[in-house]
Amino acid sequence: MDKRILGKYVPYDTVIHRLDPRLKIMAMIMLMVSIFLSYGSWTMMFTLSGINLVVIVALMFISKVRIRDLIWQLKSLYILIILLMIINIFLPPAHSVHIIGKIGNLNIYAESFLQTGKIIIRLMEMLAVAMILTSSTTPQQLTQGFSWFTRPLKKIKFPSEEIAMTISLALRFIPTLLEETERLYKAQSSRGVDFKHGSLMMKIKGITSLIVPLFVASFAMSDDLAFALEARGYNPRGTRTNYRELHWSTKDTICLILVTLFMTGFITLTAMKFDFIKLIFPLVW
């Protein structure tokens, strides 16, 4: 089994790892917004994307997310990318003018490739931002962070702490269930289940032989867990303190200011229709 799962936490001790999860969540949202801002011309779009890219690569470098891992993630999306390319060639984006070739009656526009490129760049940037967040923040911190944002909703009886508890228990038991799945996979393979070949009926039976015991196992597990929670005095409606408290520090405030400045600057540039490429090479274009 390949253990490289998207968004796995990597326990380094970088500046970004030490930031408050609430700040990281806000920053991620702002970066996503700037990635998604719609651009005017192609050149402007590549200029602004370029600025984003520089910032994101810098963040990746600081949080020790390896470019290799990002590309590995992209590689698993290659079918989607090829599909995009084909769609963009057959259904060129609106206002396509630069014909660069022909297949039969079909005009091939340069814009088709630009459009595909644009989507790939956005996809990559989004993936990178998500990876920076998840590789530098434990799932628990993330849960706590999100739960903090839902706190005001408690006034309308939104069970924000129960949900946070449920999510963190689910996260805790994912590895245990994966282990159990692997064990069952091996046990059923030993008794002749061929998950890869064989007729459709065989495959369905094979999957059943995996799913039924897995359900039984998870019920048994949840029984045990319910007893364990109760024995240790957990009361979903009661009040409880938190061992892991979030600490907002000065460096979080500074980072929030920086990110906000970046985003306002970015929006301003977009509004001004800032176009670095046209600025430098007006004649070329």
Add this chain to the structure above:
Amino acid sequence: MQIDFQHVNFSYNLKTIFRVDALKDVNLAIDTNEVTAIVGKTGSGKSTLTQLINKLLTPSDGAVKIDQFINTPKKRAHRKQLQALRSEIGFLFQFPENQLFADTVLKDVEFGIRNFHPKDQDYEKKAKAALKLVGLDESFYERSPFDLSGGEKKRVAIAGVLAYQPKVLILDEPTAGLDEMSKRELMELFKKIHQEGVGIILVTHDMDIVLKYASKVVVMDDGEIKKIGSPQAILQNEVEPYHLATPNVYHFAHQLIAQGKKIDLNRVKDVTTLVEEIKRHG
């Protein structure tokens, strides 16, 4: 059946930062005519070792020869060969009762035969014979496996493996969680199965079972084979360095020897033989 491990290395998550070396240059010959026990603490590599025998795992390096079949990273196994291998090697995981899934006991026991030999028309007869062997009569055939007691479920799971008539049984901690009586009954069942010509490879922590049922012991630690020999020869010496528990008889005999008592450990096997030995020396 002859099983040969030749310079076998195995690592989990090879080529990643999560790499764990589970087996290091293992050489071992297992003759399934004798009951071989593989012992060692959790994580010593004994489970990995057994899973190489029916190619649930492929060595990172080296080869495991199982009669004609060769499990090696250098050669891809054909699907048919792989299924043939697995049908000859019955593998019972720890808590096999957890793998049951069909709506009736009989269907669950037939499952393995129908996977391995889809053209075999005798599957029902074979399944019934297997159920009889493990001591479950026809009143169980149509019952749901989920309504049975823990011990009965275990027997159904064992029947499900015996049904396709494997040449070897690999038993991973078969007696875990059982009381003394169930333990004894189960081990007597395996003894009977062995006498009927099925080879047994036993992975266990229970040294009393090893002493009573195995004819050869393989001691593993840190992914290496540390000792091979007869249960008596191995267990009468200190096995604590390998994180195993010395059986009570030997533990007590050692205390006697330390106090100057003459005891021939080779004559000691259980309480009765220990008392005889004490008596012999006055």
Add this chain to the structure above:
Amino acid sequence: MKPIIKLENVTYSYRPSVEVLKHINLTINPGEDIAIIGHNGSGKSTLGKLIISLLKPRSGRLLFNGIEINHKNDNLIRAKTGIVFQNPDNQFVGVSVADDIAFGLENQCVPHEKMEEIIKTYAEKVGVLDLLNKAPENLSGGQKQRVALAGILAMLPDLIVFDEALAMLDPKGKQEISELINAIKQEHPRLTIIRITHDLDEAFHSQRVIVLDYGEIVLDDTPAKVFQEEATLKRLGLKTPFIVELNNALMKAGLIKEHEYQPHKLVEKLCK
């Protein structure tokens, strides 16, 4: 002495027709070290859960320090008792060792500032201080059981139930946890300990042994006396502990005249 636990005529069933425990009467005094044994399905785990009110009797009552426990006041017993289960994985609720030890403290509303110190104290006591940041999937079964024990000890309990807590461990883990339990019992003589077990050698080391058979208490006495009841034990499919078996064989052979259950004293006797 006022009993810590009193079960009066307690009956329990998971399904209406099948009674797992039948009319159990049991008194447990503070500081007792009790082993509950019996074959698979004898109801011993159910009894363990009833004692700390994780299951409520279908009929009969449970008194904790003289107070009858029901659904409304079971937080009384919750705060003062703990249980270590058989499966080390399914009771590990925290994402790391520290979080798991903290879980009970959080439920008892221990202030955040005090937790770190408490966690460290009890992690050290059970020998997991250097593992505080480890995730459960990187721990051995024995280490997980230690963490479970630390989480309970941190609540300063009066009673701990070990529900086959050693059953899924390898010999080394078994021995270590067994020694740890003994050490804790020695340090806190007032702590009541209940060991539900298959391991009769382990049961032999407690002060009182209760034998269950299909939901009924058939024997309840000191280990030396319980394990002399060979006929009953044999009928129930329970093996006699090694030291008792050895004593009996030695007596039969005429090598000793009376029982000696202390191994080192028996060795001395035989070497004379």
